[in-house]
Amino acid sequence: MTEKDILKALMNVEDPDLKKDIVTLGMVRNIEIEGKKVSFTIVLTTPACPMKEMIHRASENAVKFLVDKEAEVNITMSSEVTSLRDKNNVLPGVKNIIAVASGKGGVGKSTIAVNLALGLAQLGAKVGLLDGDIYGPSIPLMLGMEEEKPLLEDFEGKNYMIPLEKFGIKILSVGFLVDKMQPVVWRGPMVSNAIRQFVNDVRWGELDYLILDLPPGTGDVHITIAQAANISGVVMVTTPQEVSLNDCRKAIGMFAMQGINIPLLGVVENMAYFIPAELPENKYYIFGKDGGKKIAEEFKLPFLGEVPIYQSIQEGGDAGNPVVLGTGPDAIALQQIAQNVAQQIAMMNAG
Ligand SMILES: Nc1ncnc2c1ncn2[C@@H]1O[C@H](COP(=O)(O)OP(=O)(O)OP(=O)(O)O)[C@@H](O)[C@H]1O
Ligand SMILES: [Mg+2]
Structure with a gap:
């Protein structure tokens, strides 16, 4: 031999x-x-x-x-998680930056971002979570970290923020820096500067995946963040009803626009249906059926999975206990999405 x-x-x-x-x-x-x-x-x-x-x-x-x-x-x-990111660009130690986006607000981006980050960490990856929703940061609440402050560290004459750590991932949010009762009023150029700082002046160290929770909608801020961070791909979250799907189409269009051109990793359908605990055979399609799957087909994107409406997801979010850390059907649905995202990244990186 x-x-x-x-x-x-x-x-x-x-x-x-x-x-x-x-x-x-x-x-x-x-x-x-x-x-x-x-x-x-x-x-x-x-x-x-x-x-x-x-x-x-x-x-x-x-x-x-x-x-x-x-x-x-x-x-x-x-x-060994692969990477296509430019080692001479921002955050060279981060192999893949995955943005979680939606057209419409309130469809569950932050919920998916938190549980995706933890789900990837459960698979054994090194993961960071960046709350890019500078207007309405919700990651601190969802991880039960509202009172915490990141440390600053002097490195080669420059000040860097050190992300906080919890549940085995690194976390940073504007919410750690501003008073939660104070409205954050950012104007155009301030936004760009703040975002650039937030992306550049953080010592994440080596990460396989950095999950970036975006604010809702389609606008300048999204493009600024996406470009400042040199994003690898976007996970689109939508609920099944038509108003959400329409906004989702716009958001997909924005990321695919010439000059922006950020790959879409696929679609997650959140709040897909409701199963009452006392009638577990019954599925109620409260917001319509298969909307996320249809969007995925329409744009020839991978369907990354569906998450039903579970009271536990809402309660876990408000209490700082992400459900993916559990063992129930809610956790399994979210773990499957993490697995699918990792698979899509690997496929994209292999060309
Ligand atoms: N599958 C689900 N089942 C039950 N509750 C959910 C589910 N997904 C999200 N929620 C709840 O819905 C609310 C909105 O979710 P979330 O904050 O994640 O949405 P978002 O898209 O990030 O909102 P925004 O656009 O304001 O950033 C939260 O209270 C969250 O706990
Ligand atoms: Mg959010």
């Missing part, structure tokens, strides 16, 4: 998401051969990849069937 034999055999193993073989994708590392013993590492591109077992088995079989029936194959499975 030679290294070349092994690589040739492993070229028959395809990553089902990335639609290329694992050798071409550069996933096979550290091949060592000693007699009949062969060991190597396969580096997948999403944490806790659901295809892990399948790729492991296929790789072992490829070596046994195509190189040597008697080979003793020892494969270490690991993962």
